[in-house]
Amino acid sequence: MEVMKNKFLTITTNIEGQPQESMFEIKTQTLPPLENNDVLIKCLYISIDPYHLPDKPHEAPEFITNFCGSCIQNHPWNVELIDEVKLYICQAINGSGVGRVIASENDGYEKDDIVCGLLNWAEYTIVKNENTLRKLNTMEEFPLSYHLGIFGTSGLTAYGGFFHVCKPKKGEKVFVSAAAGSVGNLVGQYAKLLGCYVIGCAGTKQKVEMLKEKLGFDDAFNYKEKTDLNSTLRRYFPDGIDIYFDNVGGEMLEAAIANMNPFGRVAVCGVISHYTNSQKQVTPNMIDVIYKRIMIQGFLVSDFYTNDFKDFMPVTTDYVRSGKLCVLEDISHGIESIPSAFRGLFQGENLGKKIVQIAQE
Amino acid sequence: MEVMKNKFLTITTNIEGQPQESMFEIKTQTLPPLENNDVLIKCLYISIDPYHLPDKPHEAPEFITNFCGSCIQNHPWNVELIDEVKLYICQAINGSGVGRVIASENDGYEKDDIVCGLLNWAEYTIVKNENTLRKLNTMEEFPLSYHLGIFGTSGLTAYGGFFHVCKPKKGEKVFVSAAAGSVGNLVGQYAKLLGCYVIGCAGTKQKVEMLKEKLGFDDAFNYKEKTDLNSTLRRYFPDGIDIYFDNVGGEMLEAAIANMNPFGRVAVCGVISHYTNSQKQVTPNMIDVIYKRIMIQGFLVSDFYTNDFKDFMPVTTDYVRSGKLCVLEDISHGIESIPSAFRGLFQGENLGKKIVQIAQE
Numbered sequence: 001m002e003v004m005k006n007k008f009l010t011i012t013t014n015i016e017g018q019p020q021e022s023m024f025e026i027k028t029q030t031l032p033p034l035e036n037n038d039v040l041i042k043c044l045y046i047s048i049d050p051y052h053l054p055d056k057p058h059e060a061p062e063f064i065t066n067f068c069g070s071c072i073q074n075h076p077w078n079v080e081l082i083d084e085v086k087l088y089i090c091q092a093i094n095g096s097g098v099g100r101v102i103a104s105e106n107d108g109y110e111k112d113d114i115v116c117g118l119l120n121w122a123e124y125t126i127v128k129n130e131n132t133l134r135k136l137n138t139m140e141e142f143p144l145s146y147h148l149g150i151f152g153t154s155g156l157t158a159y160g161g162f163f164h165v166c167k168p169k170k171g172e173k174v175f176v177s178a179a180a181g182s183v184g185n186l187v188g189q190y191a192k193l194l195g196c197y198v199i200g201c202a203g204t205k206q207k208v209e210m211l212k213e214k215l216g217f218d219d220a221f222n223y224k225e226k227t228d229l230n231s232t233l234r235r236y237f238p239d240g241i242d243i244y245f246d247n248v249g250g251e252m253l254e255a256a257i258a259n260m261n262p263f264g265r266v267a268v269c270g271v272i273s274h275y276t277n278s279q280k281q282v283t284p285n286m287i288d289v290i291y292k293r294i295m296i297q298g299f300l301v302s303d304f305y306t307n308d309f310k311d312f313m314p315v316t317t318d319y320v321r322s323g324k325l326c327v328l329e330d331i332s333h334g335i336e337s338i339p340s341a342f343r344g345l346f347q348g349e350n351l352g353k354k355i356v357q358i359a360q361e
Numbered sequence: 362m363e364v365m366k367n368k369f370l371t372i373t374t375n376i377e378g379q380p381q382e383s384m385f386e387i388k389t390q391t392l393p394p395l396e397n398n399d400v401l402i403k404c405l406y407i408s409i410d411p412y413h414l415p416d417k418p419h420e421a422p423e424f425i426t427n428f429c430g431s432c433i434q435n436h437p438w439n440v441e442l443i444d445e446v447k448l449y450i451c452q453a454i455n456g457s458g459v460g461r462v463i464a465s466e467n468d469g470y471e472k473d474d475i476v477c478g479l480l481n482w483a484e485y486t487i488v489k490n491e492n493t494l495r496k497l498n499t500m501e502e503f504p505l506s507y508h509l510g511i512f513g514t515s516g517l518t519a520y521g522g523f524f525h526v527c528k529p530k531k532g533e534k535v536f537v538s539a540a541a542g543s544v545g546n547l548v549g550q551y552a553k554l555l556g557c558y559v560i561g562c563a564g565t566k567q568k569v570e571m572l573k574e575k576l577g578f579d580d581a582f583n584y585k586e587k588t589d590l591n592s593t594l595r596r597y598f599p600d601g602i603d604i605y606f607d608n609v610g611g612e613m614l615e616a617a618i619a620n621m622n623p624f625g626r627v628a629v630c631g632v633i634s635h636y637t638n639s640q641k642q643v644t645p646n647m648i649d650v651i652y653k654r655i656m657i658q659g660f661l662v663s664d665f666y667t668n669d670f671k672d673f674m675p676v677t678t679d680y681v682r683s684g685k686l687c688v689l690e691d692i693s694h695g696i697e698s699i700p701s702a703f704r705g706l707f708q709g710e711n712l713g714k715k716i717v718q719i720a721q722e
Contacts, residue, residue: 249647271647283642286610286632289659296657298650 004031007335008122009093018346024339031124034105039127041099043119044361045331047148048341048354049095049182050270093121096153097358098136098144106130114138116147121338123358142320144361149182149353150320150327151313153301157269158186159312160304165267165297166243170195173237175256177223178247180207182353183269185215185328187245192216193324196243199236201252203348210351215326229255245269249282257284260294268298328352365392368696369483370454379707385700392485395466400488402460404480405722406692408509409702409715410456410543411631454482457514458719459497459505467491475499477508482699484719503681505722510543510714511681511688512674514662518630519547520673521665526628526658527604531556534598536617538584539608541568543714544630546576546689548606553577554685557604560597562613564709571712576687590616606630610643618645621655629659689713 005028012025034040097119101109108130109115117133119125127133136147149155161183162168174191178184179200188211191198200211201223211220219236226232233241233255240261246253249271256266271282288294304312319325330350332341338356345354366389373386395401458480462470469491470476478494480486488494497508510516522544523529535552539545540561549572552559561572562584572581580597587593594602594616601622607614610632617627632643649655665673680686691711693702699717706715 253647268647268650271651281644282647283644286614286629286643286659289629289657290632291659291661293659293661293664295659296650298647298652298654298656300652300654303654 004124005029006031006122006124008120009335009338011093019339019343021339021343024342026336031126034103034126035128037106037128037130038104039101039106039109039115039130039133040103041097041115041119041125041127041133042102043097043099043123043125043358045098045145045148046119046121046338046356046358047096047153048338048345048350048356049153050345094118094125095121096148097125098147099125109133109135114144116152121335123335139317145329145331145355145357146320146327148355149329150186150316150325154182154353155186155316156304156309156312157301158183158190159316160301160309161267161269161299162187162190162243162245164304164308165299166245166265168194168196168243172196172242173239173261174198174243174245175233175237175241176200176245176247177252177256178202178270178348179211179217179220180204180328180351181247182328182350184245184247185211185352186325188217189215189325191243192218193319207348207351215328223252230258233259240264243267246271253282254284257288257294257296260288260292262292264292264294266294266296268296329355331355331357333357365485366390367392367483367485369481370696370699372454380700380704382700382704385703387697392487395464395487396489398467398489398491399465400462400467400470400476400491400494401464402476402480402486402488402494403463404458404460404484404486404719406459406506406509407480407482407699407717407719408457408514409699409706409711409717410514411706455479455486456482457509458486459508460486470494470496475505477513482696484696500678506690506692506716506718507681507688509716510690511547511677511686515543515714516547516677517665517670517673518662519544519551520677521662521670522628522630522660523548523551523604523606525665525669526660527606527626529555529557529604533557533603534600534622535559535604535606536594536598536602537561537606537608538613538617539563539631539709540572540578540581541565541689541712542608543689543711545606545608546572546713547686549578550576550686552604553579554680568709568712576689584613591619594620601625604628607632614643615645618649618655618657621649621653623653625653625655627655627657629657690716692716692718694718 007026007028010025010027011023098116099119101111101113101115104110114136115133116136117127138144168174168191174196176184176188176198179188180202184200188198188200198217200217200220202208202211202220203222203224205222208220208222211217221232221236229251237259241256241259242261242264244256244260244266246266246268247270316325320327328351330352335358341354341356344350368387368389371386371388372384459477460480462472462474462476465471475497476494477497478488499505529535529552535557537545537549537559540549541563545561549559549561559578561578561581563569563572563581564583564585566583569581569583572578582593582597590612598620602617602620603622603625605617605627607627607629608631677686681688689712691713696719702715702717705711
């Protein structure tokens with residue numbers, strides 16, 4: 001193999017709370033020769049996700065932790081394994097990506113295979129653990145980036161989290177937070193397709209308009225304009241909330257529980273309010289939880305990579321093809337744009353799935 | 362009907378937090394004549410339960426609210442219906458009781474029937490809503506008081522809460538708080554009979570000894586002797602907790618979640634720490650809830666009065682008859698002992714099910 005240069009991203013400082021672009025730095029390395037079983041991948045698209053920041057920064061001072069689905073699937077999460085993941089990613093930051101195989105010393109992969117998996121925030125990644133990779137069944141009618149969003153983690157998170165965790169029924173009242181985000185917008189759309197009444201919240205006027213006009217939400221509001229979330233939800237849900245799909249945690253979760261109907265269900269998908277401020281704790285009223293028999297369920301998309309969800313792809317592909325599901329992608333270009341994309345995610349700048357295109361398909 | 366005097370309990374002051382005996386007063390009334398459909402019942406046993414204190418005292422200034430299973434069953438709980446229940450109980454405090462029918466203007470009941478249902482904290486109750494009553498199939502081999510505990514609400518709460526909500530498997534690690542209480546002791550015993558590893562916590566040395574020596578818990582500890590619940594649970598559960606049956610809420614719930622295994626389940630049965638101090642909020646770590654896919658489920662025993670639980674009585678009766686389930690009752694005598702029994706409940710004085718015997722069988 002010829003000597004190849006590789007641009008990759010690293011961080012210059014311990015990140016606690018809101019990330020800044022100045023905390024990132026682009027470095028260049030010479031790629032080492034491939035060893036047995038290695039797969040060299042050229043990154044085409046990288047997914048930008050909010051769950052990179054460590055919960056306990058003091059335990060991860062030198063780098064960003066990243067709990068990617070494929071990692072968790074192979075290593076059920078526990079305290080010891082955080083350390084393992086840390087060591088693994090110490091050399092670079094990683095995330096879900098789509099790429100093309102450039103060279104392979106692994107029998108399972110050959111040149112020009114299109115793969116999805118755990119790739120570095122870099123032009124090239126040498127994948128040593130093939131369990132973090134899978135070959136894609138690409139469909140020429142759709143862009144490859146869809147495999148990071150609607151056909152990938154975001155889609156399956158929304159589908160499994162909504163249908164499997166929330167067990168929705170037609171006509172139920174559904175509330176989605178971060179509803180213009182990569183997962184939230186799909187939850188709302190799946191819920192509408194099932195026949196639920198759906199209200200979402202988001203952080204800009206533009207997003208609120210989009211939810212109502214483009215995605216067919218029954219209503220939506222800008223939470224930044226509301227001082228009292230509890231009474232806001234009471235006004236938007238005079239008949240109570242049956243399902244809350246929680247992407248944010250914090251006060252919104254408390255307010256949703258206070259406005260929940262008996263036998264309400266909360267799918268806890270993300271806690272972005274906690275990622276950037278671990279002081280922001282949730283104090284749900286447990287009296288409500290008991291008397292209203294509320295179920296609060298955390299989940300990870302990695303649990304959905306099973307046969308139980310084999311209808312996800314055909315159903316979703318059909319919906320996209322027929323135009324019933326609207327695909328919201330927010331794509332930046334070039335490895336240099338990753339820091340700004342990542343920062344923007346925590347400031348709610350993205351509309352739908354945030355992706356950085358690293359190279360042309 | 363002859364003129365009958367009736368002693369009953371009332372409260373002299375709004376109760377917020379820890380109840381005191383001085384807050385109660387015994388009054389005497391003349392029973393009014395029965396109207397159509399009324400059933401006059403002589404109370405034999407009354408159940409003393411911790412869920413009488415209002416969560417929002419400012420909304421219930423003049424009396425104690427009481428959410429009894431039978432009420433909730435007929436009136437699904439919501440904010441409006443609290444007010445309804447309040448009005449209903451304004452004349453007296455009520456709770457689950459076993460009694461004998463003295464006179465009846467109701468076709469469904471006749472003199473000397475033994476009934477269980479919503480009775481006043483009084484010598485006699487005129488029941489106007491027969492839906493709050495049911496006739497008992499008494500079994501001569503067991504005392505009638507068992508219908509308030511092991512064969513009644515406590516037993517069904519433990520049985521349904523453990524088997525239905527927690528979905529336990531043999532060998533799983535189970536933690537029970539308030540484990541010497543009316544429900545907790547049964548949860549621990551059912552769990553042991555299934556083949557789980559069971560640890561309970563309680564508030565006195567005597568209770569801890571009883572859990573280990575009389576009820577067969579694998580271990581038990583006195584939470585009052587522990588300053589750091591989180592590390593205490595880590596020591597008692599080096600392999601993590603699979604199921605937490607929560608009777609107390611507060612810090613214990615936080616510590617249990619922190620020590621939970623992936624796919625752990627929390628059955629939220631009671632929040633006694635909140636009943637007496639509504640400032641005591643629970644702040645579960647939602648990052649744990651997500652990454653460990655924890656399920657937190659509130660429940661009410663009223664939901665278990667269905668055919669799904671028809672095995673509860675035969676199974677439990679067999680266990681009691683064969684001595685596999687130990688029945689823990691803590692019985693005081695006379696209506697005058699109710700205030701002290703109620704106060705004592707919030708101070709952890711009872712060992713097992715707290716009952717007051719009002720009259721001889």
